[in-house]
Each structure stands twice: as structure tokens, then as C-alpha cells.
Amino acid sequence: MQIYLPIAEMPISVLLILAMSVAVGFISGMFGIGGGFLMTPLLIFLGIPPAVAVATVTAQIAASSMTGALTYWRRRQLDLRLGSVLVAGGLIGTALGVLAFNAIRRAGQLDAVIMLSYLGLFVVIGGMMLFESLKAMLVARAGKPVRLERAGQHPAWLKLPWRVRFYRSRLYASVWPILGFAALVGFIGAVLGIGGGFIMVPALLYLFRVPTAVVVGTSLFQILTTMTAATLFHAASNQSVDIVLAILLIIGGVVGAQFGTRAARNLKGESFRLFLALLLLAVGMRFASEAVVKPDEVFSITVQGSR
Amino acid sequence: MAGRSRTQAWLASTLASALAFALASGLLLWPALPARAEELVASLSTHRVLIGSNYTGAQIAVFGSVEREGRSVGRADPYDIIVTVIGPRRQVVVREKSQHGLLWLNDAQRKFADAPSFLASMTNRTMAEMGSAEDARRLQVGLRNRLLPTTSAAAADPGLLRFVDALIRLKTEDKLYQEIERGVTFLTPSLFRSNIVLPATAPTGNYEVVVELVSGSVSLARQQTSFEVVQIGFEQRVAWVARNWSLTYGLMTAVMALIFGWLATVIFRRD
Numbered sequence: 001m002q003i004y005l006p007i008a009e010m011p012i013s014v015l016l017i018l019a020m021s022v023a024v025g026f027i028s029g030m031f032g033i034g035g036g037f038l039m040t041p042l043l044i045f046l047g048i049p050p051a052v053a054v055a056t057v058t059a060q061i062a063a064s065s066m067t068g069a070l071t072y073w074r075r076r077q078l079d080l081r082l083g084s085v086l087v088a089g090g091l092i093g094t095a096l097g098v099l100a101f102n103a104i105r106r107a108g109q110l111d112a113v114i115m116l117s118y119l120g121l122f123v124v125i126g127g128m129m130l131f132e133s134l135k136a137m138l139v140a141r142a143g144k145p146v147r148l149e150r151a152g153q154h155p156a157w158l159k160l161p162w163r164v165r166f167y168r169s170r171l172y173a174s175v176w177p178i179l180g181f182a183a184l185v186g187f188i189g190a191v192l193g194i195g196g197g198f199i200m201v202p203a204l205l206y207l208f209r210v211p212t213a214v215v216v217g218t219s220l221f222q223i224l225t226t227m228t229a230a231t232l233f234h235a236a237s238n239q240s241v242d243i244v245l246a247i248l249l250i251i252g253g254v255v256g257a258q259f260g261t262r263a264a265r266n267l268k269g270e271s272f273r274l275f276l277a278l279l280l281l282a283v284g285m286r287f288a289s290e291a292v293v294k295p296d297e298v299f300s301i302t303v304q305g306s307r
Numbered sequence: 308m309a310g311r312s313r314t315q316a317w318l319a320s321t322l323a324s325a326l327a328f329a330l331a332s333g334l335l336l337w338p339a340l341p342a343r344a345e346e347l348v349a350s351l352s353t354h355r356v357l358i359g360s361n362y363t364g365a366q367i368a369v370f371g372s373v374e375r376e377g378r379s380v381g382r383a384d385p386y387d388i389i390v391t392v393i394g395p396r397r398q399v400v401v402r403e404k405s406q407h408g409l410l411w412l413n414d415a416q417r418k419f420a421d422a423p424s425f426l427a428s429m430t431n432r433t434m435a436e437m438g439s440a441e442d443a444r445r446l447q448v449g450l451r452n453r454l455l456p457t458t459s460a461a462a463a464d465p466g467l468l469r470f471v472d473a474l475i476r477l478k479t480e481d482k483l484y485q486e487i488e489r490g491v492t493f494l495t496p497s498l499f500r501s502n503i504v505l506p507a508t509a510p511t512g513n514y515e516v517v518v519e520l521v522s523g524s525v526s527l528a529r530q531q532t533s534f535e536v537v538q539i540g541f542e543q544r545v546a547w548v549a550r551n552w553s554l555t556y557g558l559m560t561a562v563m564a565l566i567f568g569w570l571a572t573v574i575f576r577r578d
Contacts, residue, residue: 004362006542007549010508011363047481047508059564066568074572112412228561235557239549244559250564254571291410298405299473300413303424304398 007242008052009242016046017245018252021060025256029068030264031276032216033197034061034223037118037283039249040194047130048245049303060194060249062227064257071261079168079214082178083221084092086200087092089179090226093186101191114192115291123190125202129277132206169210169218178208186226188295195223199281205273212269216261227250328482345386346374347528349518356505358538364507367534370500373520384523387430387437388491389448390501391519394425394483395512401470401477417470419454425509426450429490429501438524446521450475450486482506511536 002011020042028035036057043053056115072078104113109176160174189196197219235241262271323577349371354366369390399422405414428450434443444452454471460469478484483506503516513535520528538546549556 002361002363004358004360004507004542006538006545009510059560062561063564063568066565067571070569070572082513112410115410228565231561231564232554232557235549235560236554239553239556241549241557241560243545243549243556243563245469246560246564250567254567255575257568257573258571291412293405293411294406295411297477298403298411299470299475299477300402301474302400302402304400 003244003248005048005052005242005245007056007240008048008245010047012046012048012245014248017248021252022256025060025064025253026260026263027256027279028061028064028197028253029071029220029257029260030267031197031260031272031279032068032201032219032223033276034065034195034227035197035253036061036194037198043245048242049240051238051240052242052245055231055238056245056249058230058234059241059246060232060253062142062224063250064253065224065227067254068257068261069217069220069224071258072213072220075213075217076168077213078217078221079166080208080221081146081164082166082169082171082210083218085164085175085178086182086218086222087225090186090196090222091190092179093183094190094226096183096186097190100187115287117188117192119284119287119291121199122280122287125199126277126280126284128206129202129273133270133273133277137274140268140270154231156300160205166210169208169214171208171210174206181207182222189226194286195227197223198276201276212272213264216264290302309345315468334554345520345527346376347518347520347530348372348374349530349532351516351532351534352482354532354534356536358511358536358542359540360542362507364509365505365536367503367505368500369503369518370498371518371530372499373497374527375497382522386496386527387432387521388493388499388501388521389446389517389521390427390503391421391447391453391516391517392425392427392429392503393453393509393517395423395514396421397424397510398422399474401474403470403473415466417464417467419474422454424512425454425505425514426478427485427487427503428453429485429487431489431491431493431499433488436453437521442524446519446524446526450479450484460535481508483509500520505536509536511538535544 001014003014004011020039024035024039024042027033027038036054039057039060040050040053043057044050050057069078160176162175163172164175165172182200185196185199185203188194189200200219200222201215204210204219205212210218231241267275316445349369352368352370356367371388381522388487399419400416401419402413402416404411407414428448430437430448437443437448438446443449444456447453447456451471454475455468475484479486482504485504491499493499513533516532516534517528518530518532535542
């Protein structure tokens with residue numbers, strides 16, 4: 001069944017889009033990431049103009065993170081106070097990132113910067129998580145108790161002034177390093193055109209030692225606010241949000257996210273980190289192979305001035 | 308009955324005015340026109356392609372005839388018809404990847420300020436049969452001759468041809484560029500037809516159709532017409548709102564996303 005997309009100006013298969021968005025929504029609800037880094041390349045591969053793909057995916061991420069965040073909120077696994085600090089830091093970082101994005105684009109090196117950063121981020125973060133989670137699993141198998149979140153034991157840089165108690169996250173820390181980190185994620189996200197959930201989740205886990213379930217809920221809350229703002233921004237500034245495509249993506253995305261949050265519930269912390277690590281490594285490898293293997297077609301075309 | 312007679316009256320008056328206009332312009336232009344042995348008449352099966360929610364592309368027939376003056380002498384060479392369809396023009400950047408150490412990165416690029424988003428070149432026989440390469444370039448037959456009408460640009464930039472060929476190759480894969488030799492059929496010695504196959508990804512806008520009558524690589528007559536591709540109904544309204552009420556449109560999309568997100572938690576609620 002085909003339906004015509006009025007903004008992308010092309011027809012698309014309804015069932016294919018629904019199936020893709022259910023799968024990406026599932027991953028989003030399970031790991032607390034937006035899933036834009038999976039969905040956007042898939043849409044571009046189907047022939048949807050990149051600007052429309054990037055802008056429309058923000059609406060899907062807003063919807064699937066809304067449904068995920070609400071579910072975690074009901075289970076009391078969303079730290080609203082920590083989430084608000086992350087949102088504030090993210091806004092500052094995003095504004096700086098947009099400025100950097102334009103500067104890099106003027107220098108004509110955007111493609112290279114995006115590809116190398118993706119590669120570095122996915123391989124480094126994925127590799128570190130893989131190593132750590134495998135070690136934790138081996139320790140768990142040996143019968144020793146595993147505790148990533150050591151309440152009361154905080155590194156020195158969390159003891160800076162302006163300390164706040166984040167009850168649900170079992171965290172008593174200065175706001176400054178959290179703000180700074182959220183700004184960094186916002187900055188990277190704006191340059192790469194992604195939500196940055198896949199950087200935020202490992203950071204909350206390892207650097208701030210927040211419990212896994214709270215990490216997912218809180219990350220989804222942060223993604224929800226930034227992606228709602230991004231949808232408005234894309235619609236107002238470049239009119240590239242396709243509402244027909246958005247509806248299809250949203251329906252699939254929220255259904256997938258619901259099953260994702262349910263699946264995450266039955267997942268142990270170590271296996272959660274292992275699966276996320278494998279997902280990031282797989283995407284990183286794909287980028288790497290794309291950059292290293294000689295492409296079949298060395299030419300590419302970009303249509304400008306349309307949308 | 309009333310409706311029918313009104314339609315008839317409207318038809319009659321339209322015909323009458325069209326006839327009067329044709330006569331008047333013919334009389335006015337007649338002394339200025341050079342004496343021509345052949346006259347070319349061509350038309351399209353439709354001048355408006357409508358895009359609805361089930362649009363998957365369109366086909367438009369081009370048909371026409373070569374009208375010969377009775378007193379004219381016969382020509383040594385047969386007639387050739389060249390049909391060229393040119394879609395809305397857009398700026399296109401073609402980039403070429405090359406290897407830097409381990410990595411394949413975008414390197415050289417060429418910008419085409421007004422490359423047609425759709426381009427079709429159809430002839431009744433192959434370009435080689437019609438005449439020399441030089442003739443083809445002069446008549447702008449074929450995709451490459453359309454995109455590079457003069458040799459001076461290619462001479463000034465030796466790499467340009469590579470990028471033009473890449474543009475043609477990539478656009479041809481998407482069926483947005485078409486070069487169809489034997490894409491025009493003569494039904495009788497003077498009556499011809501051709502078919503424009505528009506893929507669903509061809510953008511909205513105005514498409515120019517040029518029909519040219521050639522004999523022995525000499526252009527005898529040329530007729531230009533056009534059709535437009537437009538969205539109708541729901542699609543048109545969505546595109547209009549997105550363009551003119553962009554903030555409201557964004558708010559609508561965002562609110563819809565949040566409502567769907569909330570609805571899913573209600574529907575799937577178990578705990």
C-alpha cells in the first residue's frame with residue numbers, strides 16, 4: 001500500500017514505514033535513546049530528502065520518548081530534578097553547537113567531521129561499555145554481588161559547590177558537572193544532528209552512577225523536551241516536517257516504545273549495558289566500513305534550494 | 308437541459324473568440340513570418356498532472372503531425388522528431404569521493420546552478436542515424452548536449468564532463484533523466500506520437516515540452532508547450548499550511564506527537 005507524502009513529494013510504502021518505526025521505537029523505549037541515528041539513515045536510504053528525514057524524525061522521537069517517559073514516570077523511575085538540569089545544560093550546548101555547525105559547514109568539512117565523530121563516538125563508547133559489561137557479567141557469574149551504583153561514594157568532581165540531592169537517582173552532587181556534561185551532549189547533538197541519547201545514557205550510568213532504570217526514564221524526559229523543541233524549530237525555519245510521514249512514524253514508534261519499555265523491565269543491568277554496547281558498536285562498524293571500503297559509486301548529488 | 312444549453316453556449320462563444328483571435332493574430336503576424344515548407348502541430352494528452360494521496364507517477368502522451376505545403380519540393384532526408392521535456396530547475400551539487408589515507412572522503416565538487424530536476428530527450432531514431440555528433444550538439448539532442456550546450460565550458464574545466472556524466476548516471480537511475488532513442492513513433496509519414504513517463508519523485512512545478520522537426524540535421528520547425536504537476540486536495544492544503552503557517556504547523560505536529568505518545572501509555576497500560 002503506497003501513500004503520497006506531500007512535503008517529501010514522493011510516495012512511500014505504508015507497511016514498510018510502520019515496520020521500521022516499530023523496530024526503532026522498541027530500541028528507543030528499551031535503551032532510553034531517541035533512535036534518530038537509526039531512523040534518519042533508513043529514511044534517506046528510501047529516497048526521502050535528507051532535510052525532510054531529519055526534521056520529521058524529530059516528531060517521531062518526541063512521541064516515542066513521550067510514551068516511554070510517561071511509563072517510567074508511573075513506575076517512579078524518572079528523576080524530574082536531574083532531568084531539568086540536563087534540559088537546561090542541553091539548551092546551552094545546543095545553541096553553541098548550532099553556531100559551530102554553521103562554522104564547520106562554511107569551512108566545507110561538514111561531511112568529514114560528522115562521519116569521523118560518529119565513528120569515534122560509537123566505537124569508543126560502545127567498546128568501553130562492551131568491555132565493562134562483560135566484566136560485570138563474569139563477576140556476577142562468579143557469584144559476587146555487582147553494584148555499579150555505590151550510594152554515598154562520589155568522586156571529588158561531584159563535590160563542587162551547589163550540591164543538590166537527586167533522590168530518585170540516589171545522587172548527591174554539584175549541579176555544575178551535570179550542567180557541563182549536558183551542554184557537551186547538546187553541543188555534539190546539534191553538530192551531528194542527533195538527540196545525543198546514546199552519549200547521555202552511558203554518561204549517567206558510568207560518570208554519575210545513576211541506577212539503570214532511572215537513567216532510561218530521565219534520558220527519555222530530556223530527549224522529549226529537546227525533540228519537541230526541535231520539531232517546532234524545523235517546521236518554522238525550513239518547513240521540512242512531513243506530517244503524513246510523521247503520523248506513520250509516530251504510530252509505529254509509540255507502539256514499539258511501549259513494548260521496549262516492557263522488555264527493558266526484564267533485563268538485568270549488565271545485559272542492558274551489553275546490548276546497548278553491541279548496538280553502538282554495530283552502528284559504528286557500519287560507519288567505519290562506509291568510510292574505509294571503496295564505494296561502488298564515488299559520486300553523489302545534493303539538490304539544493306528545493307527544501 | 309438548462310445546464311446543457313449553457314455549456315453549449317459557452318463552448319460556442321469560446322470557439323468563436325478563439326477563432327477570432329487566431330484569425331487576428333494570423334493576419335497580424337503573416338507578413339513577418341518566413342515562408343515555411345513544413346508546419347509542426349503538437350499537443351499533449353494533458354496539461355495538468357494532479358497529485359493525490361494515491362499518486363505513483365503519470366504518463367503523458369505527446370502527439371502531433373507535420374503539415375506539408377502542397378507546392379513544396381520533397382526533401383532528400385526523412386523527417387526526424389526530437390521531443391525534450393525540461394522540469395523545474397534546481398541547484399545541484401555533484402561531489403566526488405577520493406581516498407585520503409584510509410578513508411574515502413568527499414573531495415572535488417561541481418555546482419550546477421540550474422540543472423533541470425527532470426529531463427527527457429526522445430527521438431524517433433538513434434542520434435548516430437540522425438547525423439554527426441556536432442549536429443547533435445547544435446540541435447541539443449540527448450542529455451549531455453542539453454546540459455552542456457557549448458564546448459567552451461568543458462574546455463575551460465577539463466573535469467566538468469566527468470561530473471556531468473555522473474549527474475546523468477545518478478539521475479537516470481532514479482528515472483528523472485531519460486534518453487530514449489526511438490522514443491518517438493511515426494504512425495503515418497506525417498503523424499507521430501511519444502510518451503512522457505513521469506516518475507512519482509518528479510517534483511511539482513512547470514514542465515516545458517519542446518517538439519522539434521528536423522530533416523538532414525536542419526531544424527525545420529519547433530513547437531513549445533508545457534504541463535504542470537500540482538498537488539490537489541489534502542496534499543495541497545498540507546503543503547500550503549506548512550509553507551504559510553509554519554509555526555502553527557509545527558505546533559500541530561508536536562502536539563499530535565505528544566498526544567499519540569500519551570494515548571499509547573493509556574492503551575497499553577497494564578501496571
